[in-house]
Amino acid sequence: MEVALVDVSKSFGAVRALREVSLTLTGGRAHALLGENGAGKSTLIKVLAGVHRPDTGQVLVDGQPTRFVSPADAKAAGVAVIYQEPTLFGDLSVAENVAMGRHPTRRGGLVDTAAMREQAELLFERLGVDIDPKRPARGLSIADQQLVEIAKALGSDARVIIMDEPTAALSGTEVARLFGVVGALREHGAAVLFVSHRIDEVFELCQDATVLRDGGFVWSGPLTEQTPDSVVRLMVGRSLDALFPKQEVEAGDTVLSVRRLTREGVFTDVSFDVRAGEILALAGLVGAGRSEIARAVFGVDKPDAGEVLVRGKRIRPGSPGAAMSAGIGFVPEDRRQQGLVLDASIERNAALASLDRLSRFGFLRSSDERSLAADWAVKLQLKFARLTDPVAVLSGGNQQKVVLAKWLSRQPRVLIVDEPTRGIDVGTKAEVHRLLSELAAQGVAVLMISSELPEVLGMADRVLVVREGRVVGEFDRAEADEERIVLAATGVAAG
Numbered sequence: 001m002e003v004a005l006v007d008v009s010k011s012f013g014a015v016r017a018l019r020e021v022s023l024t025l026t027g028g029r030a031h032a033l034l035g036e037n038g039a040g041k042s043t044l045i046k047v048l049a050g051v052h053r054p055d056t057g058q059v060l061v062d063g064q065p066t067r068f069v070s071p072a073d074a075k076a077a078g079v080a081v082i083y084q085e086p087t088l089f090g091d092l093s094v095a096e097n098v099a100m101g102r103h104p105t106r107r108g109g110l111v112d113t114a115a116m117r118e119q120a121e122l123l124f125e126r127l128g129v130d131i132d133p134k135r136p137a138r139g140l141s142i143a144d145q146q147l148v149e150i151a152k153a154l155g156s157d158a159r160v161i162i163m164d165e166p167t168a169a170l171s172g173t174e175v176a177r178l179f180g181v182v183g184a185l186r187e188h189g190a191a192v193l194f195v196s197h198r199i200d201e202v203f204e205l206c207q208d209a210t211v212l213r214d215g216g217f218v219w220s221g222p223l224t225e226q227t228p229d230s231v232v233r234l235m236v237g238r239s240l241d242a243l244f245p246k247q248e249v250e251a252g253d254t255v256l257s258v259r260r261l262t263r264e265g266v267f268t269d270v271s272f273d274v275r276a277g278e279i280l281a282l283a284g285l286v287g288a289g290r291s292e293i294a295r296a297v298f299g300v301d302k303p304d305a306g307e308v309l310v311r312g313k314r315i316r317p318g319s320p321g322a323a324m325s326a327g328i329g330f331v332p333e334d335r336r337q338q339g340l341v342l343d344a345s346i347e348r349n350a351a352l353a354s355l356d357r358l359s360r361f362g363f364l365r366s367s368d369e370r371s372l373a374a375d376w377a378v379k380l381q382l383k384f385a386r387l388t389d390p391v392a393v394l395s396g397g398n399q400q401k402v403v404l405a406k407w408l409s410r411q412p413r414v415l416i417v418d419e420p421t422r423g424i425d426v427g428t429k430a431e432v433h434r435l436l437s438e439l440a441a442q443g444v445a446v447l448m449i450s451s452e453l454p455e456v457l458g459m460a461d462r463v464l465v466v467r468e469g470r471v472v473g474e475f476d477r478a479e480a481d482e483e484r485i486v487l488a489a490t491g492v493a494a495g
Contacts (some may be wrong), residue, residue, distance in 0.1 A: 002158040005094040008057030017043040021217045023210040025191040032202040035212035036425035050074030080153030084165040086145040090138030093118040143174035160195040236427040244458025247437045252276035255445035256414045261306035267469035274445040281451045281460035284489045287471040298330040299323045329407030333418040339403040342392040347373035349391045349404040376405035397428030418449045
């Protein structure tokens, strides 16, 4: 099967979301859709899915002009979308979710449960994964939920599978399994459209790519014609090196000291220092205990032993308030669930960590709140319509900037950032990296947790490798490289 967009344009009022964009999806091949947030990727996906109708241009299915008036039309033509956050019915079984809308029935119209489970098993076998069709969907990992959605699409005879940021919340093992599933889909003749901000994944998985910038078509063709650096230049107009604008800073006195920190069953005997002007990275595999160490340092989780000191003064364990008073800020891994109040305004979220300073006699003046938010919106180049809008309407990168504003407004001595650029586009990553580098240059001690090795190597002055809850390696910037970090993280001895 082949699906193509030819010179497609789409506007919303005065905003031109797509301008004469063309791409071709071919059976048996994986095609990457690349561009920064706001480049038009979501609009293009919705055109393919029948959610939006193009103002001009054509949609071709096997060379024939086709008009998708609704998502049902796209689905009938064999197009399915797997979103980053699947929407399964948690109280139903996996098999019921896979068969949704096309349950096999017995005489009398009753659902044939045995046949439904057998169909789900066959689909999972075709994908090369092992998921129990009888178990409830509630409690499945994000990775398994995505696989259920893929099985559902295959059961509906989908021949074009669109995957929107499918790896953003997955571990390395889960990503590898998903890549195997994509390989199985291609072997069965499906065309896959893969949307990701991770350039290394794109080159590993995809054969073709289309690049958008500001709603416009930039390039489309085989990835053999490009390199990671050239793709980034097409996306954002700058080179890969510019993603890590690290300033050279001479580290000062020790600001944060962690001594023999232990939380039974999670991490053991963790000790390290972070100096003023230094970016210290915690590297390692997902599940190694890095985020848990950060949460204990900030006091979200109470350790069973050990201590945390800021400028030599011990802070009370298990108390985020004490950590904040000592000058520690914490940008968590999950900004939507742990870093923001999504229904609250942009200005309220930006001021959340400073309410004690902004309040007078227990009352908060909205003008003070707005002034703080406006100031940081300028400093962080925040893109928004109104500061009174809910923070939920912002892009992922701009939401991350609001979380950063919340903590930077307190002028922290120590800033802990857990996966600071997860799920945000390449250009915004460079802005976040620039900000972290500037903070270090101003004397802030930065503790960074990242699963992206290029980010670790590009931004860290020192790297600590965590494996199974223990610090197993330490490298300064000059000696840190990808091979050494991976060897330490996996426990594999160098050959």
